[in-house]
Amino acid sequence: MFIFRTKGVCPPEIHFEISGDLLKNVSFVGGGCRGNAQLITRLLEGLEVSRALPLLKGIQCRNGTSCPVQLCQAIEQAIRGDLAESGDIRVHQAPQQFSRVAVVADLKGDLPALQALLRVNADALICLGNSTGPDDDNDAVLEAADGERVIFLQGPGDRTDSNPHFFTFSMGNRRAVGFYSGYIQELTGFSDYSRFSLELLMVCNLSGYLQNEEVFPALLAMTDQFEADVVLFAHTGLYRHIKLGSVDFINVGPVKQGDRNLWAILELEGEDIRVSFEATPDISGL
Amino acid sequence: MAESVKVLPQDIQEIIEVREWDMRTREGVKRFMELKAKSLPSIAISDELVFEAIIPMQEELIAAIRDRYAPNGE
Numbered sequence: 001m002f003i004f005r006t007k008g009v010c011p012p013e014i015h016f017e018i019s020g021d022l023l024k025n026v027s028f029v030g031g032g033c034r035g036n037a038q039l040i041t042r043l044l045e046g047l048e049v050s051r052a053l054p055l056l057k058g059i060q061c062r063n064g065t066s067c068p069v070q071l072c073q074a075i076e077q078a079i080r081g082d083l084a085e086s087g088d089i090r091v092h093q094a095p096q097q098f099s100r101v102a103v104v105a106d107l108k109g110d111l112p113a114l115q116a117l118l119r120v121n122a123d124a125l126i127c128l129g130n131s132t133g134p135d136d137d138n139d140a141v142l143e144a145a146d147g148e149r150v151i152f153l154q155g156p157g158d159r160t161d162s163n164p165h166f167f168t169f170s171m172g173n174r175r176a177v178g179f180y181s182g183y184i185q186e187l188t189g190f191s192d193y194s195r196f197s198l199e200l201l202m203v204c205n206l207s208g209y210l211q212n213e214e215v216f217p218a219l220l221a222m223t224d225q226f227e228a229d230v231v232l233f234a235h236t237g238l239y240r241h242i243k244l245g246s247v248d249f250i251n252v253g254p255v256k257q258g259d260r261n262l263w264a265i266l267e268l269e270g271e272d273i274r275v276s277f278e279a280t281p282d283i284s285g286l
Numbered sequence: 287m288a289e290s291v292k293v294l295p296q297d298i299q300e301i302i303e304v305r306e307w308d309m310r311t312r313e314g315v316k317r318f319m320e321l322k323a324k325s326l327p328s329i330a331i332s333d334e335l336v337f338e339a340i341i342p343m344q345e346e347l348i349a350a351i352r353d354r355y356a357p358n359g360e
Contacts, residue, residue: 012311030308185312192311205315217325217339218318222309 001025003086003191004074008063011037013191014074021048023075028067029193037067049075086189090154091196092164098123098171102278103178103264105234106254108133108157111140113255116280117263118148126167128234128252129155129180155180155234166196168228171268177228181209181235198222199231203249209236210249223247230266230273239264241275250275290341291329298348301355 004014010032017024026044028037044052056072077083102120105128107113117125131145131152132138138159145152154163165184168177177196182204184190191197203209207219223229223245230248239262240251252264260279267274288306307314309326321330325339329347336350 012308012313030311198310201310201312201315205312206309206318214324215318218309218323221326225310 001086001088001189002074002078002083003189004070004077004083006067006070006074008065009061009067009070011067013193014067014071015191016071016074016078018049018075018078021050023047023049023052026071029191032067040068040071049079084188087187089166089184089187089189089191089194090164091166091168092151094124094151094167094169096123098169099268101126101169101171101266103128103232103250103252103266104255104262105129105180105252106133106155106157106256107131107141108254108256109138109141110256111137111144113261114141114144114150116261117255118144118150120263120265120278122265123149124169125150126178126232127152127255128178128232129153129163130157130234131155131163132159133157153178153180156183168196171230171266171273172271174230174268174273175228176230176232176266178232181233183235196227199226199228200233202226203231203233204235209233209238210240210242210251211236216244220244232264239277241277248273248275290344290347294344294348294351298351302351 001015001017006012006014011028011030013029015027015029023044024046026041053072053075056068059066059068074083100122101124102117102122103126104117107127108130109132132141151167152163153167154161154165166177166179168175177199179200182200184200192201202219202222207215226247229246232250232252234252236251237253238251239253242249250264253262255261255263260281262277262279265276265278291304307317309315309318321335323335323338327341328335329337331350331354
């Protein structure tokens with residue numbers, strides 16, 4: 001998929017694909033006239049690029065340009081190789097409901113910590129990112145997690161790039177999403193308008209991982225537009241739980257904390273979720 | 287909030303340039319932080335945060351604009 005950042009028109013982004021010589025999935029994102037935009041999408045779907053380009057040129061709207069002209073420029077840049085195709089931002093949605101999950105971060109190849117985590121009574125064990133790292137036990141960690149209820153998310157320090165960037169799951173009526181940090185917005189496939197981008201930008205960019213409490217009124221106002229009402233993130237090294245309005249924000253720190261292993265437990269209680277942090281002694285030296 | 291700006295009288299429209307920032311975007315959040323805003327909605331006039339967490343009455347907004355309007359040479 002190509003993501004083109006526009007200039008001078010209402011929608012800030014245009015997303016599209018080129019398959020062979022055919023235009024696919026053209027989408028004007030983030031603003032503008034939805035009705036006309038949807039019509040353009042339908043009319044262009046599957047049209048040869050060579051037939052589409054003349055139709056898009058020469059249309060004026062404002063600022064000396066228009067959505068069709070911007071799309072034309074985007075397609076021409078893509079053909080010339082001046083617009084790189086965006087990588088995927090991977091969102092994995094759990095197919096089943098959970099009633100109890102354990103969440104860690106920054107496992108960094110620590111096999112004893114993972115083995116302690118595997119002993120936790122939970123439907124799923126989620127590592128928000130950096131599950132592998134410079135330690136030598138990476139292969140053992142991946143092998144131990146294989147087939148278990150373990151979900152590894154992608155972190156900036158992970159040695160491979162195949163895990164989901166966002167993981168979303170349901171607990172009762174609550175919708176949760178987990179991610180490592182704002183590094184995801186630096187990836188080429190990131191769009192401000194994609195699923196869970198809002199949650200990420202509000203946590204990371206607006207509130208500084210919830211450390212800037214001065215902007216909590218604004219953060220609270222924006223939560224009305226969230227898809228998730230439980231937001232899990234890592235990066236800061238802190239363990240923290242804050243509820244703003246109807247949204248639970250849970251910061252999960254590294255699993256290794258001195259001589260103990262620490263994780264967050266989310267447990268469904270009726271309609272709500274109870275959040276706690278549990279520690280077990282680190283027995284790796286024994 | 288944007289609508290309250292759009293319905294300002296013509297003589298006010300002629301002396302202002304309106305820019306709306308979307309808080310769902312990186313650019314919008316960056317501008318919010320630059321203005322040191324804390325709440326929504328917010329209105330800044332000439333880079334100064336003037337109204338926060340309220341949608342001002344037309345008269346208030348017009349007065350705030352006029353207070354800060356300095357025609358060329360004055």
